[in-house]
Amino acid sequence: MATRPSREQSKDDSSSAVSSNTTFSRKAIRAYCISANGFCTLKDPKKCFVLSCQFCTNVSVRFILNKNQQSSPRIPAGFSQIIFPKAARKIDSRYAAQRRGAQVLKDRAYHTGVPILPLLEQGYDINDTRDRHAVVPFLSFFLALLFHSSDSRHVRRRHIRASHFKRQSIPSTLPGNWTSEGCVTDNPAARTLSGPSFTNTTGMTVENCITFCSGSSTGANSIPAQSTSFIFAGVEFGQECYCDNFIENGGTNASATDCSMACTGNSSELCGGPNRLNLFFSGGTPPPVPTVVPSSGLWESLGCFSDDVNNRTLSTPVGVDGDMTVPACVAACQADNFPLAGLEFSTQCYCGTNIEGEGAPASSGCNMACQGNSTTLCGGANRLNVYNFTGTISGPPVVNPPAGGNGVNPNVHPVTSGLPTPWVYSGCYVDNAFGRILGTEQPDNDTLTVESCIAFCESENFTLTGLEFGVQCFCDNDVIEGGVLAPEDTDCDMACGGNATEACGGPDRMSIYSSTANVTLLPVPTPQNTSLPGQWQYVGCLAEPGANRTFPYQLIFQNNNSATNCLTQCSDFGYPAAGMEFGDECWCGDVTDIAANGGKPASETDCNAPCSGDPIHLCGGSERLTLYEWQGNLNTWHTPENTGFYEYLIGGLVIPLIANLGLNNKVQFLEKFGTGPPNSTGAYELDLTLVDDFTKSWREMHVKTDVFCSGSLTLPDKAGRLINVGGWSLVSTFGIRLYTPSGSAGVNGTTDWEENPNELELQVPFIVLRFKDEILTISPFTQNGRWYPGVMMMANGTILVVGGENGSNGPPVPTLEILPTPEGGNTTLFMDWLQRTDPNNLYPFLFVLPSGGILVIYYNEARILDEVTFDTIKMLPNVPGAVNNFLAGRTYPMEGTAVMLPQFAPYTDPVTVLVCGGSTIGAAIALDNCVSTQPDVDESQWAIERMPSKRVMTCMVPLPDGTFMIMNGAQQGVAGFGLATDPNLQALLYDPSQPLGSRMSILNTTIVDRLYHSEAILLNDGRVLVSGSDPEDPRFPQEYRVEVYYPPYLTSGLTQPEFTINETDWAYNGQYLITVTLHEGTTSGMRVSLLGAVSSTHGNSMGSRTIFPDFSCSGNTCTITAPPNAHISPPGWFQLFVLDGPTPSFSQWVRIGGDPAELGNWPDFPDFTTPGI
Known part of the structure; x- marks a missing residue:
């Protein structure tokens, strides 16, 4: 996929509806109620109305005028009729006669604000694909107008692309010679700009901050007066301004995306972010560094x-x-x-x-x-x-302090009356014995009064106000850093700058006022070394290595950082070392990072910043980490002696996009147009028995339209045909392609891919008309095929197609549909969650659950759908992402992979779904974890297991022993052309039979980079075929080489078992005989596994399922009991393996569940070969 611009999601401000009291004549319509069972066509319209209300949920009811209807419905006020150009094809009566049940449809569609005539009034048939292609562009245009119409009284819904919103940015013109210096780090405990500052919760702008720091503010426009000129200004958290002449305390460049908060005084300007400054420079020369006056x-x-x-x-x-x-x-x-x-x-x-x-x-x-x-x-x-x-003192010392301002005045007093309710004077407190006792300080103010300081703190929702040294105002909710009452209340005897009769603290003395009855005094913070979560242990204070960082993963907990919160987050994601810094930063990593990145022990006194969420404990300091380490093994990654190995198999003719193993045990490859040689046909079949003879091993096949980013499945018909749906652009996105495997080992097949867009395509929902309480509502949207769809075999034997986009980087197609399309009907259903999460939900992961629901995992969300209505039955917790970014995703373009873990007879244990790899939005840091959950279990949470390395564009292959190979991909980036780096060459083995956290083994490595458009599938001999890599990036090759991986079970020196079978068409719960030959063990140690036929593309193993059925043996004759139902094992073809201990046999194909949807008779067109049922 080419690089896509990021898109923001816009929320609809109302439901999609156009209402009117105009109704259609009920006698003149047929109605179709969409459900998982297809369409119910009812002769009695009244019954259909009743049924659609009572039995169909989330139903689209389509009203179609009968062909012989004489009268037309009255058009609602404000609407005019739709007219389509003459380019739209008229129905060919001869062609219509060939289509069983073909009918001229005279759907009525309405629109506001544009001159239009009745759609199809002149005989255009939207079920005729030839007509459809003629009218789609015009309908798309009109509906686009409908979406964006600004003067419509009826159309309330708005679909506005992100480009129509003005994004926040740095002003292009700044005062004077000021320029932007980008986004830099900051910390409340050690400011990057430590000079004067001010906060404005409603009026902060970049210009106002620059005015303040320039020293030209006079107090107007809510900008505090400030006369000193500084050369640096910075805005933070939307509302804060800071000044300085130097970059202090290790402030460094940060990602521009970190500074993403709008200014409170101008929503189109950027004003930093949490602990991030948008920094500005005046161009002036910094003053000399202050020195001692000798x-x-x-x-x-x-x-x-x-x-x-x-x-x-x-x-x-x-x-x-x-x-x-x-x-x-x-x-x-x-x-x-x-x-x-x-x-x-x-x-x-x-x-x-x-x-x-x-x-x-x-x-x-x-x-x-x-x-x-x-x-x-x-x-x-x-x-x-x-x-x-050094001179001569003329007399004894005298104490004669001046009054007011910064002087000491014994005649000043605290304010005990006239304060705003409920504020009262709390007392004079000792400040700065161990640090500031109130945490939020305002710029010095020569006109400060008790009343003005209280007013500010109250406006910021603080409960404590403190005044010190006549001109300083502080706010907080607790007295921190060991603050205590001074020995004498008169220690606070310095007059306020703005009122010489009011006491405003003194040197290291703070006059504190409170709006609560009790003032909480917190002790001097110390490192937390007891009551720590898990097996964490305090280590000490660690010095950061200058501008670099000890640990790679940073979290900022501005208000709730603590040892408990930080350490729990790090260990949950598998990181055994953690540190807190600057009070509100949490860092996660490995113990080995300390030596590798230059972390050094530091004095305990250097870690002096209270935790933002636990002020009695320390969370590091400036460039200092309060360090903790996990005691024991948090992750166990096995390193077995027998790792298996990669092996070069054969050079390819194309760079595959999709790989399948067919029932003929040959590998079918599909290629996107434009990637391979100019004479490529886009489809080839590899005979694995002939790889020693390159010219004989490959058979050329053909596709008519571009399969780029389509989806595939093996059908449950008796021929095991492959179906491929969707594609790259235009007619390709509607594509439905079918291939019947043929030939045998060493013998070429004779069949080819079959496709005819004029006969068979995906469905096109135009306008959905709904009647409710005599009100006509119109839900307009267009769908132009699917690019990146998910595909799944339903329990009833039909095909579910979900989501995608309207061609290359196009708008979302937020619908699902069922194939085959019922005659005369349309099964598309709109799903708001697909609309909302585009473009991060492509190639969603789909699973039939034993409970009867359908699990959908998309972006970072998961839900279970009703298999009949497709309503959401249950929302699962959000899928965890990165330790420091919960918005990381698992589906394309963040592209991880997902499988269902093995099911074992008697199938009473809840199933577990595993998702591995992915990436983050923006920085595109690949994920280094797998997550799993049991979706049918109430309140089930996601378990997180860390992988030994990061991986995006992951491939995962189910193996016959119930384990899973994890391979291919990159350690940085996202899926797409040129969007990833640092190929991951390491293969892993995931063993679900081991305890959580101990399931991964590190296997062998390859020399071949496998990035975007790489695949991995299981072969019938137990090897794993690895192919593809189409990065379109000069840093990495376009990869034609095909490899195989020999898993450890094939490199142990043990002989593979053998078996024979006569009956390969299995009914649910049926019993079937096999005869086994075991070379290493006996049937007491034997296992039998069934692995669903897989299509591999973009990290998605469509059709994968692993089942260990019940079996019993008498001698070498064994009886296998087929799975009990279609929810345990959806209808389809499975590779049957016999395992002699750890060693699998070659597989043989069996069909389980038959062909309940009679796909073997579909499609009924002369250009397609159907195997029958």
């Missing part, structure tokens, strides 16, 4: 010293006039006769006569630029830049 006047630097909020190194805080600088602080201390001065946290000044408490020189931590001079350092968190006065 001296200021007679003051000399003593360096960086530690400080403790509970035991100050310099005991006296002082205020300064204006913004904080080194000269301002030392001048204030000199004026008060202190010989020592210290600057902390960029805005705080302390004076003293001695180094007190636990103060001591610190090697790091003085890293904050001064508030008033960004080129110089003013301490840091619990760090002081200390200066010593």
